[in-house]
Amino acid sequence: MLVATLVSAHGQALLSDALLTRLANAVSGVTRQARLDGEVAADLFVDGADARKLEADIRAALDGTAVDIIVQPAATRRKALFLADMDSTMIGQECIDELAAYVGLKDKVASITERAMRGEIAFEPALRERVALLKGVPASVVDEIIRERITLTPGGRQLVRTMRANGAYTALVSGGFTVFTGPLGATIGFDEDRSNTLLVANGVLTGAVEAPILGKQAKLDSLVELREQRSLSRAATLAVGDGANDLAMLGEAGLGVAFRAKPAVAAAADARLDHADLTALLYAQGYRGDEIIQA
Structure with missing residues (x-):
C-alpha cells in the first residue's frame, strides 16, 4: 500500500473537495482518502x-496547481531519525555567501557555490577556494550575519520540534560552518x-x-552512523537537502526529499518540495495539523 501525501503551497489551502476528487479519479x-489539515494537506x-x-499521474492531474506530492509505502511513513542540510534548506541563505558579502565578494563566491550545489564542480575544492577568499574577515561578523541576514525556512522549527516530541532524533548536517x-x-x-570548522587567528579568518x-561522503556517513547507533531500519530515516553534496545522504534515507533543489537533485530524490514549507515533511509522516507543535 502506497500513500500519496498532497500538500498545498506555503500559506495556501488548495486541496478543495473538487480537486481531491479529481486527483483520486486520475x-x-x-x-481511501484522508484529510490531514483541512484543505492544506491530504x-x-x-x-x-x-x-x-x-x-x-497525480502531477499531471494537478495541471500546474501548486501542490507538492510525496509518495511512499504507508506502513513505514513515520520516521525516527531526521537529517537535514542547513544552507538553502533549513535557512534561506548560503552562509558562506553572506560572509563573502562582508568583503564585497558575494557575487564571486555565490557563483562558485551555485556551481558546486549543481554538481558541476567538486564540493571540497570549491569550499577551500571560497574560504580562501574570506581571509582577514573578522570572526565577530558571524553574530551580525545571523542576526541581520539569516532567515529560518518556514516550518523548520515545527518539523524538528514535533519529531523530537514524538521520539525521533534530529541532526543538522551541513557543508557549512x-x-x-x-x-x-x-x-x-x-x-x-x-x-x-573555519580556522581563526587573532580574531580573523585565516582563509x-x-x-x-x-x-557528500561525510553526510552519508553521518546518516549511517546515527541509524546504526539507534538500531533503526533504513525505512525509519528521513533526510532533506537541496544540493549535489546531499545526494548520497538523500539516496540512503528511507525517504530522501529535495527542497527547492537543483534540477539534478530534484530528479534523483524520492520526493521534492517545490511549493510547500517544511511542515510538509510532517504531513508526509501522517501527522495531522493539530499534532504539529507550533514554534
Whole structure:
C-alpha cells in the first residue's frame, strides 16, 4: 500500500473537495482518502501502484496547481531519525555567501557555490577556494550575519520540534560552518549539528578550513552512523537537502526529499518540495495539523 501525501503551497489551502476528487479519479487503485489539515494537506492511499508512476499521474492531474506530492509505502511513513542540510534548506541563505558579502565578494563566491550545489564542480575544492577568499574577515561578523541576514525556512522549527516530541532524533548536517550550525541548530531545535570548522587567528579568518572537510561522503556517513547507533531500519530515516553534496545522504534515507533543489537533485530524490514549507515533511509522516507543535 502506497500513500500519496498532497500538500498545498506555503500559506495556501488548495486541496478543495473538487480537486481531491479529481486527483483520486486520475489514478487507479485508490482505496481511501484522508484529510490531514483541512484543505492544506491530504492523503490518498493507493493499492498496487508504482511510486514513480503514481506521482507522475497525480502531477499531471494537478495541471500546474501548486501542490507538492510525496509518495511512499504507508506502513513505514513515520520516521525516527531526521537529517537535514542547513544552507538553502533549513535557512534561506548560503552562509558562506553572506560572509563573502562582508568583503564585497558575494557575487564571486555565490557563483562558485551555485556551481558546486549543481554538481558541476567538486564540493571540497570549491569550499577551500571560497574560504580562501574570506581571509582577514573578522570572526565577530558571524553574530551580525545571523542576526541581520539569516532567515529560518518556514516550518523548520515545527518539523524538528514535533519529531523530537514524538521520539525521533534530529541532526543538522551541513557543508557549512560550526559558527553558524551551532547557534542556528539550537534555535531550530536540533539534537546535534555537524559541519566544518573555519580556522581563526587573532580574531580573523585565516582563509582555511579544518580538515577533513564535511561534504557528500561525510553526510552519508553521518546518516549511517546515527541509524546504526539507534538500531533503526533504513525505512525509519528521513533526510532533506537541496544540493549535489546531499545526494548520497538523500539516496540512503528511507525517504530522501529535495527542497527547492537543483534540477539534478530534484530528479534523483524520492520526493521534492517545490511549493510547500517544511511542515510538509510532517504531513508526509501522517501527522495531522493539530499534532504539529507550533514554534
